Amino acid sequence: MPERPPTHRYPDNREAILRSALDLFARKGYAGTAVREIVEAAGATKPVLYYHFKSKEGLYLEILRQAMERFRADLTVLTRGGGDAETGLMRLCGQLFVLFRENLQVVRLVHAALVGPPQGGPPFDFKRFHEELVKGMGWWVDEGIRRGEFRDGDQASMTIAVYGVFSLAVELELLSGECGIGREGLSAAMNVVFEGMRAGDSASL
Amino acid sequence: MPERPPTHRYPDNREAILRSALDLFARKGYAGTAVREIVEAAGATKPVLYYHFKSKEGLYLEILRQAMERFRADLTVLTRGGGDAETGLMRLCGQLFVLFRENLQVVRLVHAALVGPPQGGPPFDFKRFHEELVKGMGWWVDEGIRRGEFRDGDQASMTIAVYGVFSLAVELELLSGECGIGREGLSAAMNVVFEGMRAGDSASL
């Protein structure tokens, strides 16, 4: 008879609380969400929450920590891969866009914590989110310049231009009421930017 | 002896409360800010706040209403004016950028309300903020296409590209710790986008 673990290390209650907390924090904000709401939605009770996460802040930090972990793993994969820089950059942005759209709740939570008021929530190293995105896109721009695909001399501005379009596309998905431009809209707008980055075009700068 | 108004219509208390509420809402969020904090920072008392604004929600809505009013006035002015489309678009974005950077608290508040969780705050027609910005920029893009400055056939994508760069520049100012690219960085990144919009460049689309 195989050994069973003496106790469940991650019981259903813990996962249920994480899920309903993510949902509520994303919809009502950290300060706007009561612990009572979270445990009711999860079908649990308050002491269970405090047992697993020690405090409301601990729960919040655990959600963000998990989100950061998953995001970094995906970003690492998407920065690899062959092909020319324009294709790689388009693939990176396109797949990140899909990933973000499939996890809008997390994106809303992190975005709010990045640029919004901290709402009394605990501090967290959010800027790494932003910095790693810039680094991932900047890597492809560097590649493009090195290979002669993109014009030389304006790496930072090109990265900002690409990142700006990507960032806006994501934010439009966050707006309520179907303002989003979708992946097709993102590709079209990125093509406008690429048009201004390609080497060989008349550079009147 | 000249007549004095029978009573102060907008006494100092009212303005002081509006200012400290803007400061606190922007720093701690709507739900994260207590009425007690607001009136203490303003050197007033709670009944004064409730006399002038009826409720915490009423105070919040009044702040946003005033912000929206000032913003629309500025946007209307900046969409007029002569010159070619590229110059007009650069001026619109540059001056809006300066305006936003001088009012970062309001921008943070509105941005949080636009894309962030509502935090229990009352509903407000925030999307008009976004829509009017898009309309203002789109007007100049239309002008540029009409005059033959910009390539034809991709108005929406061009507008998104310009708006995306502008939006990112503003958001980087919102991040804590001097991540901003400044007005020069905005201009440089916009030039990358313009490079891809100009008619006459080799269009390999």
Next chain:
DNA sequence: GTCTATAGCCAGATAGAC
């Protein structure tokens, strides 16, 4: 690990005098 029950606090809002 999970419960019931509750402590202790602070929130938003108001009554009524001036």
Next chain:
DNA sequence: GTCTATCTGGCTATAGAC
């Protein structure tokens, strides 16, 4: 218009049994 004093309710967090 502004005050002091106060009401009512919800909040986070915990004690202690199982």
